[in-house]
Amino acid sequence: MNTASLLAVCRVHQLLPDPEGSAGVTAIDKRPVEGPVKIHKLGVHGDVQANRIDHGGADQALYAYSQADADYWSAALDRELPAGVFGENLRVDGIETTGAVIGERWKIGLDVEVEVTSPRVPCATFQRLLDEPQWVKRFTQAGRVGTYLRVIKTGTVSAGDHIHRLFVPKHGITVGQWFSEPTPDMVQTLLDAEADGEIRLQDEYHEKFEKVLRRNGL
Template sequence: MNTASVLAVCRVHQLLPDPVGSVGVTAIDKRPVEGPVKVHKLGIHGDVQASRVHHGGEDQAVYAYSQEDADYWSSELQRDLPAGIFGENLRVAGIDPTGAVIGERWKIGLDVELEVTSPRTPCATFQRVLGEPQWVKRFSEAGRVGTYLRVIKTGSISAGDHIHRTFVPKHGVTVAQWFSEPSPELVQILLDAEADGEIRLQEDYHREFDKVLRRSGL
């Protein structure tokens, strides 16, 4: 069994022009940094989000993507995809961010604890920067989207730190399930888990719940 670990810690390298985007620039250009990096409630020290309407905040403080999924895309696209190219803060191995249960917690290194919150929804900026035709559609259909996490305990992390699951909610709904197959049944499971105090859902979920239920005629 492979030990789960952080392969790279990434933060914004430079703001890139994005004239057709909502704010004219994008902070998706993340690259690995050396040594210990502090993790605050709003994410990796020195990282930024150009548009905080759809990115960032405590519920999306850190974005994790797996090396396995990066390798899949590297094969599909026939190009190297180094850590940070997906806009991720953490490139990880031995653990599947997309397959994580919503609300599960990871301890990284000595003191940082993160909580899985929600899937990453690809945007047009992601497609423009990566330069792959139909990228939003392809990325979404593959379902290898990674996960956002909130910071439960601050501290410092480094490449090479081990990742340990400290809590996995019993409800069992994964980031992948919610992203690819949202349904009234999953809505009810997550609402029950929240009511029981097992998880704390970000507000965006309740808006999405309403949409899922309306589409189902409920």
């Protein structure tokens, strides 16, 4: 299957004051780290989340963002956007993040295995850190959101490791499609895939399913 690469592994550099946020501080300031880094069930060793209600947990253990999407934003904003500036743990190249299929599995390096879970939803803290006007709106409209990952097998990773796509579910719905325009047909497709044992959906999907169906009068 396709081979891609891990450009950088990032974790929190420092907690920043965020008086407008729910926790008063934010851990969104992620920066690349040197050498092999342990990946646990809850993410990168040494990383933290200040707001653990909306961030972190096993289903959002890692956040991956692609270099292609970073390059898009670098051109649009006319500024350098180094690894970590999106709050990502993994900056990757040659593999889709927004275009990853829900339930897709990757192997990173020799032993780490991860599973695509859900799209990243931008927040006001993200906008304050980047200091770009209307950033949440722009990021949402562009739909280049990246993906959260569940850790299936722990181990160590390093910048430069290969990423191998191990499994792509047949249902074909990507995190970007689900983020941009969830439909009743998508709901049924994902429910069928879950019932068949092809994927394991996190609870927030079932909560969103109800909202999508109600919005469409179903």
